[in-house]
Amino acid sequence: MKRTIVLVISLLLIASLAMAGCSKGEDKPAAEDTGKTGEASEGTKEAGKDAPEAGAEPEVIKLRAFQSSFGEDPSNTGLYKAWLEKMEAHIGKKLDIEWTYVHSDDYPEKLKLQLASGDVPDILSGTKDAEIMFQFGNQGALLDIAPYIDEYAPNYKKFLESTQYAEKTLQTPEGKMFFFGDGFQNDTGMVDSAYGSLYRFDIFKKHNIKVPESWEEFYDAAVKLKELYPDVYPVNAQEWPPFHETFYYTNHTKGDIYWNGEKFVYGPTEEAFKEGIMYVHRMYKEKLLDPEFLTQSQDQLKQKVTTGKSFMIPFAWLGWWEQYSIPEQGIEWGAAILPKNEKYGEPWMQGAALPGLTAYPNYGTMISAKTKYPEIMVQLLDYQYSPEMIDLMTWGIEGMNYEVKDGKRVRIMDPSEEVKNAKLEWYGEGVTRQGFVFAPQNHAPDVSGYKDMPFYGKGQYESLNPFVGTGKFHSGKSAIPTWDLAPVIRLSKEDEAKKAQVMTAVKTYLDENLSKFILGERNFDEWSAFQDELTKIGDYQSIVDSMNELAIK
Amino acid sequence: MNGNVVSKNSFWRRCIKQRYLIMMVLPGFVLMLVFKYFPMYGILIAFKDFNAMDGILRSPWAGLKHFQAFFDSPMSWRIIKNTLLLGLYSLIFGFPAPIVFALLLNELRITLFKRAVQTITYFPHFLSTVIIVGFVHEFASMDGIINHVMGWFGVDPVPLLNFSANFRSLFIGSSIWQELGWGAIIYLAAITGADSALYEAAVIDGANRWQRIRYVTWPAIVPATTVMLIMKLGSILSTDFQKVLLMYNPNIYETADVIETYVYRLGIMGTQYEYSSAVGLMLSLIAFVLITSGNYISKKVSENSLW
Numbered sequence: 078m079k080r081t082i083v084l085v086i087s088l089l090l091i092a093s094l095a096m097a098g099c100s101k102g103e104d105k106p107a108a109e110d111t112g113k114t115g116e117a118s119e120g121t122k123e124a125g126k127d128a129p130e131a132g133a134e135p136e137v138i139k140l141r142a143f144q145s146s147f148g149e150d151p152s153n154t155g156l157y158k159a160w161l162e163k164m165e166a167h168i169g170k171k172l173d174i175e176w177t178y179v180h181s182d183d184y185p186e187k188l189k190l191q192l193a194s195g196d197v198p199d200i201l202s203g204t205k206d207a208e209i210m211f212q213f214g215n216q217g218a219l220l221d222i223a224p225y226i227d228e229y230a231p232n233y234k235k236f237l238e239s240t241q242y243a244e245k246t247l248q249t250p251e252g253k254m255f256f257f258g259d260g261f262q263n264d265t266g267m268v269d270s271a272y273g274s275l276y277r278f279d280i281f282k283k284h285n286i287k288v289p290e291s292w293e294e295f296y297d298a299a300v301k302l303k304e305l306y307p308d309v310y311p312v313n314a315q316e317w318p319p320f321h322e323t324f325y326y327t328n329h330t331k332g333d334i335y336w337n338g339e340k341f342v343y344g345p346t347e348e349a350f351k352e353g354i355m356y357v358h359r360m361y362k363e364k365l366l367d368p369e370f371l372t373q374s375q376d377q378l379k380q381k382v383t384t385g386k387s388f389m390i391p392f393a394w395l396g397w398w399e400q401y402s403i404p405e406q407g408i409e410w411g412a413a414i415l416p417k418n419e420k421y422g423e424p425w426m427q428g429a430a431l432p433g434l435t436a437y438p439n440y441g442t443m444i445s446a447k448t449k450y451p452e453i454m455v456q457l458l459d460y461q462y463s464p465e466m467i468d469l470m471t472w473g474i475e476g477m478n479y480e481v482k483d484g485k486r487v488r489i490m491d492p493s494e495e496v497k498n499a500k501l502e503w504y505g506e507g508v509t510r511q512g513f514v515f516a517p518q519n520h521a522p523d524v525s526g527y528k529d530m531p532f533y534g535k536g537q538y539e540s541l542n543p544f545v546g547t548g549k550f551h552s553g554k555s556a557i558p559t560w561d562l563a564p565v566i567r568l569s570k571e572d573e574a575k576k577a578q579v580m581t582a583v584k585t586y587l588d589e590n591l592s593k594f595i596l597g598e599r600n601f602d603e604w605s606a607f608q609d610e611l612t613k614i615g616d617y618q619s620i621v622d623s624m625n626e627l628a629i630k
Numbered sequence: 631m632n633g634n635v636v637s638k639n640s641f642w643r644r645c646i647k648q649r650y651l652i653m654m655v656l657p658g659f660v661l662m663l664v665f666k667y668f669p670m671y672g673i674l675i676a677f678k679d680f681n682a683m684d685g686i687l688r689s690p691w692a693g694l695k696h697f698q699a700f701f702d703s704p705m706s707w708r709i710i711k712n713t714l715l716l717g718l719y720s721l722i723f724g725f726p727a728p729i730v731f732a733l734l735l736n737e738l739r740i741t742l743f744k745r746a747v748q749t750i751t752y753f754p755h756f757l758s759t760v761i762i763v764g765f766v767h768e769f770a771s772m773d774g775i776i777n778h779v780m781g782w783f784g785v786d787p788v789p790l791l792n793f794s795a796n797f798r799s800l801f802i803g804s805s806i807w808q809e810l811g812w813g814a815i816i817y818l819a820a821i822t823g824a825d826s827a828l829y830e831a832a833v834i835d836g837a838n839r840w841q842r843i844r845y846v847t848w849p850a851i852v853p854a855t856t857v858m859l860i861m862k863l864g865s866i867l868s869t870d871f872q873k874v875l876l877m878y879n880p881n882i883y884e885t886a887d888v889i890e891t892y893v894y895r896l897g898i899m900g901t902q903y904e905y906s907s908a909v910g911l912m913l914s915l916i917a918f919v920l921i922t923s924g925n926y927i928s929k930k931v932s933e934n935s936l937w
């Protein structure tokens with residue numbers, strides 16, 4: 078009896094192996110297919126060239142779009158119809174688009190399967206990991222759009238021209254371009270951000286304490302508040318970004334390898350980095366900083382800041398002010414830009430909105446190498462980068478999605494029934510995106526989505542949109558961190574693995590020791606010894622060198 | 631020849647006879663097959679330089695490179711030590727807890743109270759790890775219950791999760807609290823299986839409560855205990871990854887950073903899938919050896935074994 082059972086189990090195992098074998102078999106022909114398509118596309122490209130000129134009547138262009146989605150199907154909305162109308166007018170032909178939406182969580186996986194199957198839709202959403210797009214491109218699955226840019230993509234060309242290091246980050250070393258980079262338009266005329274410092278304005282006003290503009294003033298304010306409220310820890314910190322990261326922006330350094338404007342360097346070896354850690358330690362030691370700042374959850378923090386247990390948060394997403402303030406009880410949180418460190422000059426911004434037009438080397442859109450109409454596909458995607466299409470896809474339609482007040486456009490946050498019924502809601506953000514995903518983003522409507530909040534700067538309390546406030550009290554481009562404008566380095570697979578192994582060990586050792594220095598478990602006399610230990614943990618310098626070699630080539 | 635045919639027939643006949651039983655087993659069997667056996671060929675990437683375009687089977691072989699990389703790391707010794715200690719302490723403190731609890735429950739004579747205690751204690755098992763860790767954070771905070779109690783003895787409150795010395799106690803303590811009632815169910819069932827005539831005989835022979843536990847109840851649950859112990863041996867190296875990840879912070883890496891969290895930071899965040907698979911495979915192999923040898927020893931020493 079035992080033997081028969083063993084027999085049955087082994088038979089089943091063999092069966093399962095055979096099934097695995099089948100899937101093995103399926104892999105191969107698919108891959109051969111993609112190989113063939115590379116050749117085939119040469120032929121169809123020729124055919125495609127004739128196609129647009131052939132017909133004088135408005136012909137129908139049939140195409141398939143494989144899209145990353147955020148949960149809702151936008152193809153039945155009023156905005157979609159407006160988008161389609163403009164697209165058709167632009168190319169002078171009718172469009173018949175077959176949309177396939179895949180949830181963004183599964184998209185990269187499904188995309189790989191789709192491409193490996195050899196059946197590649199004409200237009201595809203890009204991926205966060207640009208490496209995937211480069212790989213598919215190099216294997217012949219994607220259209221190289223570089224030869225089409227001058228003639229068919231005037232709008233996208235403007236994005237490329239105003240993007241720093243575009244050649245390095247959006248093209249292969251041979252100059253091939255396998256995707257349209259994710260577009261970002263900022264026509265607010267400002268470099269701004271939604272991050273800064275938060276303070277209990279009502280307490281600061283009550284005791285006539287100046288809202289800090291420098292780290293010295295920050296310390297003085299904390300000491301004064303501690304004197305007034307001995308049971309309170311005046312300073313607290315968000316779970317993210319943590320306190321010590323404030324100094325990355327005010328001292329112009331970073332806790333990792335970063336681009337300093339000229340080359341890659343390892344931040345923790347810099348004096349500016351040490352100064353930041355010493356400052357946090359001092360706040361902790363003098364009981365000005367909540368001792369739970371390293372371990373508390375967001376809920377615990379919120380409880381403290383809404384019950385008068387903390388009055389200052391050096392670094393936060395400014396949108397928190399609304400949840401932290403309780404107007405009925407007179408608790409008023411407000412914002413200021415990060416305190417300045419005179420030694421290093423103007424503080425930088427976290428998440429700075431770059432001015433003008435930028436093409437980011439990820440997401441965006443791709444075109445199949447097999448498409449019948451390469452020129453038209455390029456034209457269609459390029460049109461999404463035009464000012465009028467960006468307007469339509471991010472602002473929507475005037476009177477429906479936005480209105481003009483004092484010559485400025487303002488988003489209608491609460492759409493009318495009429496708009497809802499016509500499915501004309503503002504579809505630019507979050508749930509669904511219009512057109513070929515990922516189309517360019519526009520900064521202005523995002524700004525318009527934030528409420529005005531109490532803001533302090535240059536000696537005055539005001540009520541400002543957080544973006545407007547940060548933009549107003551920073552001086553533009555010089556507040557952009559150098560690492561936001563860094564060239565993107567693509568290491569070889571081997572070097573990438575080495576980097577992950579070395580830097581994970583180094584980062585682990587760094588992080589735990591930073592906490593020790595901050596909490597006083599290690600003394601700052603040991604800082605140089607600590608630097609030696611760090612070198613022994615991993616050879617980060619060789620990683621930095623190999624990155625520089627590629628960047629400064 | 632003839633015998634073969636007969637045995638074959640009798641096998642199929644038995645299958646038909648037991649078709650309902652087989653149908654009941656089938657869903658579980660298919661589940662294991664699809665989710666545990668089919669994905670197994672994925673471990674191949676532990677020996678390969680994986681390339682998403684080429685797929686698992688056509689990526690080039692890389693030998694034992696990724697295993698080597700794990701041991702080359704300056705952190706490997708520490709994370710192995712942390713993993714082993716956490717597993718070992720869990721075994722030493724966590725394993726006997728439900729047994730003791732079941733024995734204690736069994737001694738209760740008021741059924742209503744016994745039921746109530748049982749229900750209350752097994753409830754935390756159904757809470758997700760995120761919520762349990764949320765409790766731990768609250769309990770361990772400056773004005774949490776632990777500091778409150780310590781305050782009675784004149785200890786100043788400190789954020790307990792800031793210090794590496796506290797991590798293991800908090801981790802294992804909260805696990806025991808969560809799994810105590812649930813873990814006791816199997817032992818309570820085993821105790822129920824003990825012949826009540828044995829208790830009566832023991833009472834007549836003048837055995838006191840302790841002796842009844844020692845000589846009647848305990849032998850009744852030894853088989854269940856052995857099986858549970860063997861299974862537990864296999865999980866010494868597989869810490870509750872999710873819980874550690876939620877509980878730890880850089881300041882307590884020294885005791886809290888285990889193999890799985892480190893590999894998570896390196897392999898998943900750094901997209902080194904081959905490396906993660908290599909470490910995963912290695913852990914599974916060790917677990918396999920532990921279970922097999924545990925079973926072997928148990929079979930030799932006692933009559934109880936998993937197979």
